[in-house]
Amino acid sequence: MADQTLIPPPPGPPPLLNEDQLLHLAQQGWLFLELPEALAQSTTDLLGRSAAYFDASEVEKNSLYPSKQGTEFGYYHVADEKEYITFRCRVHSNATSNASSPAQLATSLEASTAKAWHDAGLLLFRILCDIARASDLDLSVWDDILDGTLTIPDSRDEMTYTLMRLFRYFPSTGHAEEHTDLGLLTVCIGDGSGLQVLDRFNSSTSNSVWVDAPVGTRTATVLVGQTLRTLSARSMNAGAHRVVGNSQGRHSVVFALRHSTRHGIDFSLFGGEGRVPSTELWKTVQIGKVNINTAKEAREMQRQKLRLAGQEAEVVVNPQMGHG
Numbered sequence: 434m435a436d437q438t439l440i441p442p443p444p445g446p447p448p449l450l451n452e453d454q455l456l457h458l459a460q461q462g463w464l465f466l467e468l469p470e471a472l473a474q475s476t477t478d479l480l481g482r483s484a485a486y487f488d489a490s491e492v493e494k495n496s497l498y499p500s501k502q503g504t505e506f507g508y509y510h511v512a513d514e515k516e517y518i519t520f521r522c523r524v525h526s527n528a529t530s531n532a533s534s535p536a537q538l539a540t541s542l543e544a545s546t547a548k549a550w551h552d553a554g555l556l557l558f559r560i561l562c563d564i565a566r567a568s569d570l571d572l573s574v575w576d577d578i579l580d581g582t583l584t585i586p587d588s589r590d591e592m593t594y595t596l597m598r599l600f601r602y603f604p605s606t607g608h609a610e611e612h613t614d615l616g617l618l619t620v621c622i623g624d625g626s627g628l629q630v631l632d633r634f635n636s637s638t639s640n641s642v643w644v645d646a647p648v649g650t651r652t653a654t655v656l657v658g659q660t661l662r663t664l665s666a667r668s669m670n671a672g673a674h675r676v677v678g679n680s681q682g683r684h685s686v687v688f689a690l691r692h693s694t695r696h697g698i699d700f701s702l703f704g705g706e707g708r709v710p711s712t713e714l715w716k717t718v719q720i721g722k723v724n725i726n727t728a729k730e731a732r733e734m735q736r737q738k739l740r741l742a743g744q745e746a747e748v749v750v751n752p753q754m755g756h757g
């Protein structure tokens with residue numbers, strides 16, 4: 434009888450992506466991926482709850498989640514384009530017993546966000562582990578970088594750069610300009626068409642080829658962000674994407690997994706050199722980028738500033754790249 438007692442289970446979560454999928458993600462910077470059942474369910478629930486929140490009055494939405502730190506926290510409305518709420522931690526932790534009160538709306542929205550955050554975090558962690566395995570790196574390279582990011586922080590004191598963003602794009606005019614994301618990996622799930630990713634293989638400087646992302650909660654779009662590109666010494670590309678208008682409008686759930694603020698980043702773990710404070714890495718990945726989710730006038734001002742500083746917004750295949 435074979436001895437089955439001596440083989441320990443392999444470390445880390447089970448592999449998710451096959452070789453072709455990993456190669457596609459690294460080269461194109463994006464991948465369409467069938468969602469695990471738990472995440473499909475939690476995002477379906479969250480899309481529904483976000484729609485109920487967006488249906489509330491402007492006064493209520495602002496008072497439940499006042500925006501802070503520019504676009505990085507709370508409710509934000511971009512005229513003629515979209516409205517969205519950014520969660521980086523819990524805000525309303527105590528439920529009231531009145532089922533129809535605004536606080537109750539917020540409590541159920543946050544409970545749903547916390548569940549989707551956990552499920553999306555797990556999915557992206559599995560992909561990061563796949564990337565580490567394929568690069569012959571130890572899975573522990575992610576320990577410090579992900580510290581405190583995989584579940585929604587309880588309070589502002591504990592928050593990192595990681596965020597969950599819920600969007601409502603307005604019919605026809607709702608859009609987001611072409612950009613790459615700043616973090617490690619992003620997962621986008623939407624209930625309508627509009628998200629498009631750039632096909633780098635078939636695009637040229639004069640002709641961009643855009644691919645429509647899948648619609649619905651069965652399949653997600655996973656995007657490589659600038660931080661992962663930097664850690665991979667640019668062996669992975671960041672995925673360029675945009676949102677174009679459709680006549681029905683669109684809701685989406687976007688989970689952006691970004692590095693932890695609790696530790697410095699040790700590049701030697703990734704075959705590079707040196708250690709940089711987490712804040713420095715964050716500044717570096719933002720250089721030359723325009724925030725595509727801010728108001729139109731603010732985007733123009735950011736572009737103007739970049740031009741004055743002699744730093745054209747980063748060109749990947751198309752000019753005028755932003756960040757999201």
Ligand SMILES: O=C(O)CCC(=O)C(=O)O
Nearest residue numbers: 600621623628685687757
């Ligand atoms: O709404 C989406 O699916 C994508 C939004 C986006 O790209 C971003 O906010 O960075």
Ligand SMILES: [Fe+2]
Nearest residue numbers: 613614674757
């Ligand atoms: Fe984005």
